[in-house]
Structure formats: C-alpha cells, structure tokens
Amino acid sequence: MTDARLSPVLDKIDADLPDALDRLMTLLRIQSISTDPAYKESCDSAADWLVSDLESIGFDASKRPTPGHPMVVGHGGEGDGPHVTFYGHYDVQPVDPVDLWNTPPFEPVLEDTAEHGQVIRGRGASDDKGQLMTFVEACRAWKAVHGSLPTKISFFFEGEEESGSPSLIPFMEENAEELKSDLVLICDTGMVAPGVPSIASQLRGMLKDEFTITGPRIDLHSGHYGGPGLNPLREIARIIASFHDDTGRVAVDGFYEGVHEVSAEQKAQWEGCGFDEKAYLEGVGYTQPHGEAGYTTLEQQWARPTLEVNGLWGGYMGAGTKTVIPSKAHCKITCRLVGDMDPDKLREKIRKHVEDRLSPDATVTWDQDLDGSPAAVMNTSRPEFEAARKALTDEWDREAVFVGMGGSIPIAGFFKEILGMDAMLIGFANEDDQIHSPNEKYNVESFHKGIRSWARVLAELSD
Amino acid sequence: MTDARLSPVLDKIDADLPDALDRLMTLLRIQSISTDPAYKESCDSAADWLVSDLESIGFDASKRPTPGHPMVVGHGGEGDGPHVTFYGHYDVQPVDPVDLWNTPPFEPVLEDTAEHGQVIRGRGASDDKGQLMTFVEACRAWKAVHGSLPTKISFFFEGEEESGSPSLIPFMEENAEELKSDLVLICDTGMVAPGVPSIASQLRGMLKDEFTITGPRIDLHSGHYGGPGLNPLREIARIIASFHDDTGRVAVDGFYEGVHEVSAEQKAQWEGCGFDEKAYLEGVGYTQPHGEAGYTTLEQQWARPTLEVNGLWGGYMGAGTKTVIPSKAHCKITCRLVGDMDPDKLREKIRKHVEDRLSPDATVTWDQDLDGSPAAVMNTSRPEFEAARKALTDEWDREAVFVGMGGSIPIAGFFKEILGMDAMLIGFANEDDQIHSPNEKYNVESFHKGIRSWARVLAELSD
Structure with a gap:
C-alpha cells in the first residue's frame, strides 16, 4: 500500500x-x-x-x-x-x-x-x-x-x-x-x-562555561611593571595549557568519571559505516587526528569527551603595539560529554581545577551559569x-x-x-x-x- | 665661584x-x-x-x-x-x-x-x-x-x-x-x-613581536571536530605557558645571554633609594612581586629582562557562546631587555622557541618586523x-x-x-x-x- x-x-x-x-x-x-x-x-x-x-x-x-x-x-x-x-x-x-x-x-x-x-x-x-x-x-x-x-x-x-x-x-x-x-x-x-x-x-552532551582572570586592578605599563607585574594573559595561558596532558587527555581531576570504553562490536560497526577519515581530516588541513592518543578519529569524535577553548582574549588587539599588562583575561570553554558524565559535577571539577592553579593575587570569576546536558x-x-x-x-x-x-x-x-x-x-x-x-x-x-x-x-x- | x-x-x-x-x-x-x-x-x-x-x-x-x-x-x-x-x-x-x-x-x-x-x-x-x-x-x-x-x-x-x-x-x-x-x-x-x-x-631595551597560529584551515564546529581537531587557542596557550618556568624565569633557550647580575654595590644603592615597594605593589592590587624568584621587586623591574604577552585573542569573544574551534589564534608580545641582550638574536630565539613547539598541522606566521632596541x-x-x-x-x-x-x-x-x-x-x-x-x-x-x-x-x- x-x-x-x-x-x-x-x-x-x-x-x-x-x-x-x-x-x-x-x-x-x-x-x-x-x-x-x-x-x-x-x-x-x-x-x-x-x-x-x-x-x-x-x-x-x-x-x-x-x-x-x-x-x-x-x-x-x-x-x-x-x-x-x-x-x-x-x-x-x-x-x-x-x-x-x-x-x-x-x-x-x-x-x-x-x-x-x-x-x-x-x-x-x-x-x-x-x-x-x-x-x-x-x-x-x-x-x-x-x-x-x-x-x-x-x-x-x-x-x-x-x-x-x-x-x-x-x-x-x-x-x-x-x-x-x-x-x-x-x-x-x-x-x-x-x-x-x-x-x-x-x-555527546555539552557543558559551557566562561571565566575571567584578573591580575592587577588596572591596566599597567609593561615597562614600569614588567617583571613584578602579574600578567593575567600568561596566567590564563598557563591554566588553559594545564587542561590537557601531553597525550591529549584532559588533565582535570575526575574528568573521565562516567566515560565508558567503546565495545568491540560498536567499533566494528563504525569501521564499516563509510566514514571517510582522510577527507574529514584533509578537508580542514589536518594530516592526522589531534585528540587523545590511542583512539581512532571516529572514537575521538563520537565516544570521547573533550574540553575545548572556544574564545580567548585580553589586552591590546588592535594594529601595532601597546605596551600593556592588562588587568583582565577572558576565556570561553565547552566540554563534550559522553556516557554517564554528569555536567553539574564536571563544572565543579573544572572550576576547582582553575581555582587550584591561580597564582597569588590572581582571581577568577565565572561569567556564565548555564545548565549542561548529559x-x-x-x-x-x-x-x-x-x-x-x-x-x-x-x-x-x-x-x-x-x-x-x-x-x-x-x-x-x-x-x-x-x-x-x-x-x-x-x-x-x-x-x-x-x-x-x-x-x-x-x-x-x-x-x-x-x-x-x-x-x-x-x-x-x-x- | x-x-x-x-x-x-x-x-x-x-x-x-x-x-x-x-x-x-x-x-x-x-x-x-x-x-x-x-x-x-x-x-x-x-x-x-x-x-x-x-x-x-x-x-x-x-x-x-x-x-x-x-x-x-x-x-x-x-x-x-x-x-x-x-x-x-x-x-x-x-x-x-x-x-x-x-x-x-x-x-x-x-x-x-x-x-x-x-x-x-x-x-x-x-x-x-x-x-x-x-x-x-x-x-x-x-x-x-x-x-x-x-x-x-x-x-x-x-x-x-x-x-x-x-x-x-x-x-x-x-x-x-x-x-x-x-x-x-x-x-x-x-x-x-x-x-x-x-x-x-x-x-631596559625593547623587542616587539606578534604571531598568529593557524590550526584548521577554517573555523570548525566543536562538536564535529572536538577531539580530532587541533585547536589553535590551546596551541597558543601551551606555547605562551612554555615561555616561563615555574619560578617566573623565561624558558626560551638562550634568553638570558648578555644579562648581567646586579652587583652587591648596585643592590645596596637601590635598597636606599627611597623606592616604596609596598605602595608600588598595593597600588595595583598586588601583595607580592610576581617576577623571577630570587630577585627583589626593583631588580625585577630594572635589572631583569621580561617576555610579556600584551595581547591575546582568537575564537568567539562576543556575548554568549559559540561552539567553535577557530582557525587562528593571535598574540602580541614585548620583551624588555637588559645588559647586552641583542634584540635581533633574541627575536630569532623566541621565534625558534615557538616554531619548535608547534604541533603537527599547526603553522605560525610572524606579523611584525620591527627594530628592537638594546x-x-x-x-x-x-x-x-x-x-x-x-x-x-x-x-x-x-x-x-x-x-x-x-x-x-x-x-x-x-x-x-x-x-x-x-x-x-x-x-x-x-x-x-x-x-x-x-x-x-x-x-x-x-x-x-x-x-x-x-x-x-x-x-x-x-x-
């Protein structure tokens, strides 16, 4: 019919x-x-x-x-x-x-x-x-x-x-x-x-967050304060760098809680699904996948969680030079979640990771408070x-x-x-x-x- | 007379x-x-x-x-x-x-x-x-x-x-x-x-430089590419973080070539010069100096070289969220030079430091070519x-x-x-x-x- x-x-x-x-x-x-x-x-x-x-x-x-x-x-x-x-x-x-x-x-x-x-x-x-x-x-x-x-x-x-x-x-x-x-x-x-x-x-699920790190109370001159001055741009770079280890694994304590390994059956299905890894990577200028070592490109994309920086800014961004140590640096992040990862718990883990790594005199504020999704x-x-x-x-x-x-x-x-x-x-x-x-x-x-x-x-x- | x-x-x-x-x-x-x-x-x-x-x-x-x-x-x-x-x-x-x-x-x-x-x-x-x-x-x-x-x-x-x-x-x-x-x-x-x-x-002398790190050829979706995707914001953060070691010392190979330690006589002079360290630090919200360990605030300011980030940007910087892995990340730096540091040689050392640390598929361009001053x-x-x-x-x-x-x-x-x-x-x-x-x-x-x-x-x- x-x-x-x-x-x-x-x-x-x-x-x-x-x-x-x-x-x-x-x-x-x-x-x-x-x-x-x-x-x-x-x-x-x-x-x-x-x-x-x-x-x-x-x-x-x-x-x-x-x-x-x-x-x-x-x-x-x-x-x-x-x-x-x-x-x-x-x-x-x-x-x-x-x-x-x-x-x-x-x-x-x-x-x-x-x-x-x-x-x-x-x-x-x-x-x-x-x-x-x-x-x-x-x-x-x-x-x-x-x-x-x-x-x-x-x-x-x-x-x-x-x-x-x-x-x-x-x-x-x-x-x-x-x-x-x-x-x-x-x-x-x-x-x-x-x-x-x-x-x-x-x-995959999602968690969004945004933070601002404040160093000095006001923008400083990099001559008068370069050296003794705490630079929030260096601070935020150091903290972002600490999010991952050398193998591409997220280094936030407890991040992988609730993540399950992909079954052999699932892997076999995915291998036959027609995904063109070469086109996927080369299309954007990559010669290799850049995620966690030990996982295929599809696993990295579908079955592994991520912590990505989506925006990062602070200081002078115009033409030429400004010899400034800025007061503030900003960062937007998102995580992709898999398995049974709990977005609320994860947010706390990430915030703790940042707060635990702040230098003396640096402070962090969290600029979004959005619900995550598993x-x-x-x-x-x-x-x-x-x-x-x-x-x-x-x-x-x-x-x-x-x-x-x-x-x-x-x-x-x-x-x-x-x-x-x-x-x-x-x-x-x-x-x-x-x-x-x-x-x-x-x-x-x-x-x-x-x-x-x-x-x-x-x-x-x-x- | x-x-x-x-x-x-x-x-x-x-x-x-x-x-x-x-x-x-x-x-x-x-x-x-x-x-x-x-x-x-x-x-x-x-x-x-x-x-x-x-x-x-x-x-x-x-x-x-x-x-x-x-x-x-x-x-x-x-x-x-x-x-x-x-x-x-x-x-x-x-x-x-x-x-x-x-x-x-x-x-x-x-x-x-x-x-x-x-x-x-x-x-x-x-x-x-x-x-x-x-x-x-x-x-x-x-x-x-x-x-x-x-x-x-x-x-x-x-x-x-x-x-x-x-x-x-x-x-x-x-x-x-x-x-x-x-x-x-x-x-x-x-x-x-x-x-x-x-x-x-x-x-102090001065050296200015600016660089852009390119990851993917175009901006990517952090869902579709999060994991396999090389994120230039993470890349630039990692490289900026590598500029200094944990003691605040610049970790660029050969950076301190030409730097001389302050003599005991000079130190004694500076100690008596009337510099109000407390006012200098507290005026901008600091409880301590943040430069190289082992040097006084005045030494950090007058006698030690610096490598500062004056501007850092990439990805989405507007209100709310954009789930992007951007194609590019940008950074402006200045160094303050002391002693016999050679700005031209130093520029090459810093550029080499960055280039040596790039991930596969990441590239760097240098966006300024200004004379430095010793x-x-x-x-x-x-x-x-x-x-x-x-x-x-x-x-x-x-x-x-x-x-x-x-x-x-x-x-x-x-x-x-x-x-x-x-x-x-x-x-x-x-x-x-x-x-x-x-x-x-x-x-x-x-x-x-x-x-x-x-x-x-x-x-x-x-x-």
Missing part, C-alpha cells in the same frame, strides 16, 4: 522543489541570531514566519512566548501510526568573522559547485533552517496530494538552540501534556559520509528505527547506518527526561556544510532527498 | 615662575598628537613655537623637515665646560578615552591638590612638554641674569617619540656632525619616589654624573640616587650608537603623573625645582 500513497507525494516533492527552495530562502533571510540581543526582533520574525507557514499547510500553529525567544508549536493530522513530534530550531549562529563570507550571510544564494552540484549558501542553510524545512515540505507535499496527513504530527520549534536553550526545559515542563507524543523526530544532524543515510544512535544514547530497538532505516535505504539506494555524533543536541535528553519520549535523529547535512562557520551551505541534494526521505519515513510509520 | 653665579639665576627662576607656567600653558594648548595624522599641523605649530621660544633666548634655532613631523635644532652659548645637547619631544599621546578627563586635555589648568600642592593638568604636562621646558627655562634665566650661557648648549627636539621615532635615526645619520656634542641630557623620566632626585643609570647602561663614571648628583642633592635637599628604569627610551641608545654620545637622564615626573592616561598632570614643584635643578647642573658642569 505504501507505494501507491507515496509515489505521488514523491512526484509532488520533485515538482515543487523550486517553490520549496524559495520558501527556504525567505526563512534564511531572517537574521535570527539567538545569542545576540540585537537580533531579538529577527528571532521573533522567524517564529512568525514558521507559524504562518505551518498554518498554510493546515496545522494549528501558534507562537508561544518565553522569557527568551518564542517557541512555535503546531498540531495536525491523524491516523493509526504513531503520533510524532518534529523538533527543529529556527535560530542560527553568529556570522563573524563576516569578512570571510564570499556572499552576505543573510542574502542566501543558489550556487553551482563542481563537487556538490547546486548548493544553498547562507547562514542557517544547513543548521538548522534547511534541515527543519525538509520535514515541513514533506508534510506540505503529503497534504497537497492526499488532502490529509498520514499520521498525527506535531511541530515544536525553538529559537534558542544556539544559545543553550534556556527556555526549553521550563516550557516543556509547563506544556508537558500538550507536547507529549510517541516519538520525537529531530533533523539537526549529518550524514556520516556523502550519500550515506545516517541515524544517530548516540550524541550525553544521549538512542533506543534503537524501537520499531520506528527499523522503519526509518528501511525508508532511508530506499531513498538513498545505500544501506542506512547507525552512527555516533560528535555534536550535542541536548533536546533529545530533555524529551526523554521531561516528557518520557524517545528521539530519532535523522539528518542530511554534510561534513563540509561549514555550519557555525563562514560560507555555510546545504546541498540541494540534501534538501531535496531529505524531503523525500521524510515522506518515505511518514509512509513507513503510518503503514 | 658657583654660588655667586648661581644664586641670582635661582632667584630669577623663582621670580619668573608665573611667566614660565604661562609659557608652558601656551605650549600645552597645541594639540601635537603625533600618532594621528589629523594633528599634523598642530605638530608643526608646536615645532614653530619651540623655534621661536629658543630664538627669544638667543639660540640659533630652526625647524628641520623630516618625512614625518619636524625636528627642532638649536645652538647657543660657549664656555670651557662640556658641550651638552638637550633632547626632548614636543609630541604627546592621544587623549582618548576623552570622557575620562575632568578638564579638556588641551585646555591646561593650574589645580590645587591636597597631595601635591599645585599641579599643571593637561595632556603633555609631564610627558614631555613640562619636562622639556624645565631645561629651556633654566637657560632663559641664566641668559637673563648673566647675558650669556655658561657653556655650549644645543637643543634637539623631535615630534615623533610617541609614534616610535621613525625619522630619528635617518635624521641623526644625516646631521651627525651638527648633532654631535659631549653629552646628551634627557628629561623624560621620573623620580623613584616623591622628592627623591633620580638619575637614570640604566634603561638596553642602555649609562656611563656613570663620567664626571658630569657626579656634577649632576651634587646639583640635584643641593636642590632637593635629599641625596640624589642612581636608579634603573623599567621602561625603554631607545633614543639614549641611538645617541650612543649613531653619534657616539653618552646620555644622562634626569627627570622630575612622579609615578602618579598619569602619563599616557586621562588627567595627566605635572606637579608645579617638579616644574619649579626641575628648572632650578638644571640651573644647578649647568653651574656644576661649567664650574
């Missing part, structure tokens, strides 16, 4: 691709950078646009206020299949350094490339506007062809994913009854290799995973694989924790999409086959 | 103080900021004013063009004493942040203060217009009283000291014969403690130093001291190198003059007793 229902939907998707791309372009033009308060209105506009678009398909959609950027919730469809909720985020990363963009980040373009055919270029093209629209477009096509949806479908979009989702947990708690369904579908991940459909079986392992024994595996294999003509993910999608954990729901993460991004970087893109193939993939998944789920 | 010649000059200086302050005010009103091309005409006006003022005393003075701001050269006097050249600079630092000034920076005022009595407030009051006018006024008074100067005196003023003196060396080379004399006098330094007349016996040790065995010591002791009623200087005044080295002349640096600035900062001031006591000091020095030199 599936084929008869599905084929005209796939045809409709093919025919409507130009319109679907136009809609995505419209959404990409909205400068919904969630981390910067200057873009608050743009975030609001993106939410409005999504409400209106869902309504145009027939969903009962609404913008829901939060203390931060609004949520978008929509409901529609019915049927005997599982009630699924599709989650995505309409906010995007900041665009700096903006001078490295070849086209303005919020003026998306279709670009012909030798390697990928046509791509959509612009901030959010892949993360996550392009990805979230694959599911929306699949629903639109299904509804257009059949006049109804194949199963009960809800939407849940947030606008704070790139800033740590501060409103998400309270919103879930306050709207638990409305938000509960059988399974959450998330399209915010990538394919392990070009053309290899991938279902995430584990995600790692997530998916319940791949659920029948929906087998259904999705089949749907993806059909669409991409290549066996779909279960893969780990180096990134963090805390939302998966929150759905489980607060709403008791399992999550299934399927995404069509490519490693070279340059998400979070200048010149972000999304392959039109990802967009097009992504929409078709979701149509097939809906068909399988409702079969 | 000295007394008979000197007393009426000192009386004249006392009587003329209001007029001398008026003249200084006029010079301070000229906005001669050398670093900003917008003030080019003002720099020219300051040079004109100085020519005219020297001519009014009877010097044969002229403004001399350079590719940058003009020099002022003047000659006058004769006698059996040494031919001395007085060096000063008429340019001043920029005034921003201008909103932190309590009075407009170029509208100088006389202000009564509880701590210092009357002060002259305005940009350049101390650095260096107020200081250079102390010598000019001493000459004026001498000439007024005696109708002639006590010895042969030349003036050499530049207008680019605050922007690195780019025209100085070529001008010296082209005018070597004219500029050569027996000794250069420089009034651009401070007193080691309020009321303690100080002659600089050594200045340290300068004054030839204090010359009889002029003893003469000056006596003159200053008489004026200030406090034993004059030979002190080191933590800062760098490359001009002293250039006089030696290019013209073969020794320099004697005597200055009357106080630690709290706020040079280079808002609300710069010069104590009227410094100005007045500074003029009297130079008159005494001239008397001693020509005796």
Whole structure:
C-alpha cells in the first residue's frame, strides 16, 4: 500500500522543489541570531514566519512566548501510526568573522559547485533552517496530494538552540501534556559520509562555561611593571595549557568519571559505516587526528569527551603595539560529554581545577551559569528505527547506518527526561556544510532527498 | 665661584615662575598628537613655537623637515665646560578615552591638590612638554641674569617619540656632525619616589613581536571536530605557558645571554633609594612581586629582562557562546631587555622557541618586523654624573640616587650608537603623573625645582 500513497507525494516533492527552495530562502533571510540581543526582533520574525507557514499547510500553529525567544508549536493530522513530534530550531549562529563570507550571510544564494552540484549558501542553510524545512515540505507535499496527513504530527520549534536553550526545559515542563507524543523526530544532524543515510544512535552532551582572570586592578605599563607585574594573559595561558596532558587527555581531576570504553562490536560497526577519515581530516588541513592518543578519529569524535577553548582574549588587539599588562583575561570553554558524565559535577571539577592553579593575587570569576546536558544514547530497538532505516535505504539506494555524533543536541535528553519520549535523529547535512562557520551551505541534494526521505519515513510509520 | 653665579639665576627662576607656567600653558594648548595624522599641523605649530621660544633666548634655532613631523635644532652659548645637547619631544599621546578627563586635555589648568600642592593638568604636562621646558627655562634665566650661557648648549627636539621615532635615526645619520656634542641630557623620566632626585643609570631595551597560529584551515564546529581537531587557542596557550618556568624565569633557550647580575654595590644603592615597594605593589592590587624568584621587586623591574604577552585573542569573544574551534589564534608580545641582550638574536630565539613547539598541522606566521632596541647602561663614571648628583642633592635637599628604569627610551641608545654620545637622564615626573592616561598632570614643584635643578647642573658642569 505504501507505494501507491507515496509515489505521488514523491512526484509532488520533485515538482515543487523550486517553490520549496524559495520558501527556504525567505526563512534564511531572517537574521535570527539567538545569542545576540540585537537580533531579538529577527528571532521573533522567524517564529512568525514558521507559524504562518505551518498554518498554510493546515496545522494549528501558534507562537508561544518565553522569557527568551518564542517557541512555535503546531498540531495536525491523524491516523493509526504513531503520533510524532518534529523538533527543529529556527535560530542560527553568529556570522563573524563576516569578512570571510564570499556572499552576505543573510542574502542566501543558489550556487553551482563542481563537487556538490547546486548548493544553498547562507547562514542557517544547513543548521538548522534547511534541515527543519525538509520535514515541513514533506508534510506540505503529503497534504497537497492526499488532502490529509498520514499520521498525527506535531511541530515544536525553538529559537534558542544556539544559545543553550534556556527556555526549553521550563516550557516543556509547563506544556508537558500538550507536547507529549510517541516519538520525537529531530533533523539537526549529518550524514556520516556523502550519500550515506545516517541515524544517530548516540550524541555527546555539552557543558559551557566562561571565566575571567584578573591580575592587577588596572591596566599597567609593561615597562614600569614588567617583571613584578602579574600578567593575567600568561596566567590564563598557563591554566588553559594545564587542561590537557601531553597525550591529549584532559588533565582535570575526575574528568573521565562516567566515560565508558567503546565495545568491540560498536567499533566494528563504525569501521564499516563509510566514514571517510582522510577527507574529514584533509578537508580542514589536518594530516592526522589531534585528540587523545590511542583512539581512532571516529572514537575521538563520537565516544570521547573533550574540553575545548572556544574564545580567548585580553589586552591590546588592535594594529601595532601597546605596551600593556592588562588587568583582565577572558576565556570561553565547552566540554563534550559522553556516557554517564554528569555536567553539574564536571563544572565543579573544572572550576576547582582553575581555582587550584591561580597564582597569588590572581582571581577568577565565572561569567556564565548555564545548565549542561548529559550525553544521549538512542533506543534503537524501537520499531520506528527499523522503519526509518528501511525508508532511508530506499531513498538513498545505500544501506542506512547507525552512527555516533560528535555534536550535542541536548533536546533529545530533555524529551526523554521531561516528557518520557524517545528521539530519532535523522539528518542530511554534510561534513563540509561549514555550519557555525563562514560560507555555510546545504546541498540541494540534501534538501531535496531529505524531503523525500521524510515522506518515505511518514509512509513507513503510518503503514 | 658657583654660588655667586648661581644664586641670582635661582632667584630669577623663582621670580619668573608665573611667566614660565604661562609659557608652558601656551605650549600645552597645541594639540601635537603625533600618532594621528589629523594633528599634523598642530605638530608643526608646536615645532614653530619651540623655534621661536629658543630664538627669544638667543639660540640659533630652526625647524628641520623630516618625512614625518619636524625636528627642532638649536645652538647657543660657549664656555670651557662640556658641550651638552638637550633632547626632548614636543609630541604627546592621544587623549582618548576623552570622557575620562575632568578638564579638556588641551585646555591646561593650574589645580590645587591636597597631595601635591599645585599641579599643571593637561595632556603633555609631564610627558614631555613640562619636562622639556624645565631645561629651556633654566637657560632663559641664566641668559637673563648673566647675558650669556655658561657653556655650549644645543637643543634637539623631535615630534615623533610617541609614534616610535621613525625619522630619528635617518635624521641623526644625516646631521651627525651638527648633532654631535659631549653629552646628551634627557628629561623624560621620573623620580623613584616623591622628592627623591633620580638619575637614570640604566634603561631596559625593547623587542616587539606578534604571531598568529593557524590550526584548521577554517573555523570548525566543536562538536564535529572536538577531539580530532587541533585547536589553535590551546596551541597558543601551551606555547605562551612554555615561555616561563615555574619560578617566573623565561624558558626560551638562550634568553638570558648578555644579562648581567646586579652587583652587591648596585643592590645596596637601590635598597636606599627611597623606592616604596609596598605602595608600588598595593597600588595595583598586588601583595607580592610576581617576577623571577630570587630577585627583589626593583631588580625585577630594572635589572631583569621580561617576555610579556600584551595581547591575546582568537575564537568567539562576543556575548554568549559559540561552539567553535577557530582557525587562528593571535598574540602580541614585548620583551624588555637588559645588559647586552641583542634584540635581533633574541627575536630569532623566541621565534625558534615557538616554531619548535608547534604541533603537527599547526603553522605560525610572524606579523611584525620591527627594530628592537638594546638596553642602555649609562656611563656613570663620567664626571658630569657626579656634577649632576651634587646639583640635584643641593636642590632637593635629599641625596640624589642612581636608579634603573623599567621602561625603554631607545633614543639614549641611538645617541650612543649613531653619534657616539653618552646620555644622562634626569627627570622630575612622579609615578602618579598619569602619563599616557586621562588627567595627566605635572606637579608645579617638579616644574619649579626641575628648572632650578638644571640651573644647578649647568653651574656644576661649567664650574
């Protein structure tokens, strides 16, 4: 029965691709950078646009206020299949350094490339506007062809994913009854290799922190005070250097508590998943992996925790020279967590590590106090995973694989924790999409086959 | 004989103080900021004013063009004493942040203060217009009283000291014969403690450099690449941390080549020089010195070399979080040199230190290539130093001291190198003059007793 229902939907998707791309372009033009308060209105506009678009398909959609950027919730469809909720985020990363963009980040373009055919270029093209629209477009096509949806479908979009989702947990708690369904579908991940459909079986968790080290009370002259002066830039460098040992292992006491070694079976699966280590490394200018000695590149990326510095600054950063010993030095860090690592405990361990290493007269302040998210392992024994595996294999003509993910999608954990729901993460991004970087893109193939993939998944789920 | 010649000059200086302050005010009103091309005409006006003022005393003075701001050269006097050249600079630092000034920076005022009595407030009051006018006024008074100067005196003023003196060396080379004399006098330094007349016996040299470490070719996502990814922020932190060992000693191979230990005699002198270590440290929030273990605060400041980080930056520095592994990390450093340290050799040692410690796949570029200046040790065995010591002791009623200087005044080295002349640096600035900062001031006591000091020095030199 599936084929008869599905084929005209796939045809409709093919025919409507130009319109679907136009809609995505419209959404990409909205400068919904969630981390910067200057873009608050743009975030609001993106939410409005999504409400209106869902309504145009027939969903009962609404913008829901939060203390931060609004949520978008929509409901529609019915049927005997599982009630699924599709989650995505309409906010995007900041665009700096903006001078490295070849086209303005919020003026998306279709670009012909030798390697990928046509791509959509612009901030959010892949993360996550392009990805979230694959599911929306699949629903639109299904509804257009059949006049109804194949199963009960809800939407849940947030606008704070790139800033740590501060409103998400309270919103879930306050709207638990409305938000509960059988399974959450998330399209915010990538394919392990070009053309290899991938279902995430584990995600790393995340912990963010930021600190400032103060040395002297005021900026000092490096002649008058160079020598006796405590330099917070040297102080922060020394402390950052102490985060890792010579083998790349994190040297924070107790850091690896809750980390489990990868099983031999898991290793074997990953070895056959199509991951192109050479392309992954060489694509960014590496000749070798630089993580913990003794682990493969994929293990370093999917199964090992990290402590990274994402920003570091202090002193004079302009042209020429200023002979200053600055008063303050700043650092932003994130950790990726695996297994049963506890973000709250880990934060304390890291803070203690820093505080224990301060020189006399140096002080540290902690400038963020954000919730962390633990790692997530998916319940791949659920029948929906087998259904999705089949749907993806059909669409991409290549066996779909279960893969780990180096990134963090805390939302998966929150759905489980607060709403008791399992999550299934399927995404069509490519490693070279340059998400979070200048010149972000999304392959039109990802967009097009992504929409078709979701149509097939809906068909399988409702079969 | 000295007394008979000197007393009426000192009386004249006392009587003329209001007029001398008026003249200084006029010079301070000229906005001669050398670093900003917008003030080019003002720099020219300051040079004109100085020519005219020297001519009014009877010097044969002229403004001399350079590719940058003009020099002022003047000659006058004769006698059996040494031919001395007085060096000063008429340019001043920029005034921003201008909103932190309590009075407009170029509208100088006389202000009564509880701590210092009357002060002259305005940009350049101390650095260096107020200081250079102390010598000019001493000459004026001498000439007024005696109708002639006590010895042969030349003036050499530049207008680019605050922007690195780019025209100085070529001008010296082209005018070597004219500029050569027996000794250069420089009034651009401070007193080691309020009321303690100080002659600089050594200045630290300076080396500036700047480097960028590149890890990945582009900014990376810390989820997708965290682990295998080489992070240039960690790389630069590790390298900066490697610059010093645990005792505060610079760990760059060969760094201390040419550094000499302070003699017991020198140490004893410094211990008695009136330096208030507690005020120096506590004023900026320190409970202890933070330089090399085993050296006193003054030794760390005057006699030990440093390698300082003046600026450090990379990755995301805005509000909130960006989960990025950046492509690049940047660092500005300066070294203060002592003894016979060779800036060119030192630059190579530091660059080698960095290059030797780079991880595979990391690269470094060097972003500045500026000349360094070696340290300068004054030839204090010359009889002029003893003469000056006596003159200053008489004026200030406090034993004059030979002190080191933590800062760098490359001009002293250039006089030696290019013209073969020794320099004697005597200055009357106080630690709290706020040079280079808002609300710069010069104590009227410094100005007045500074003029009297130079008159005494001239008397001693020509005796």
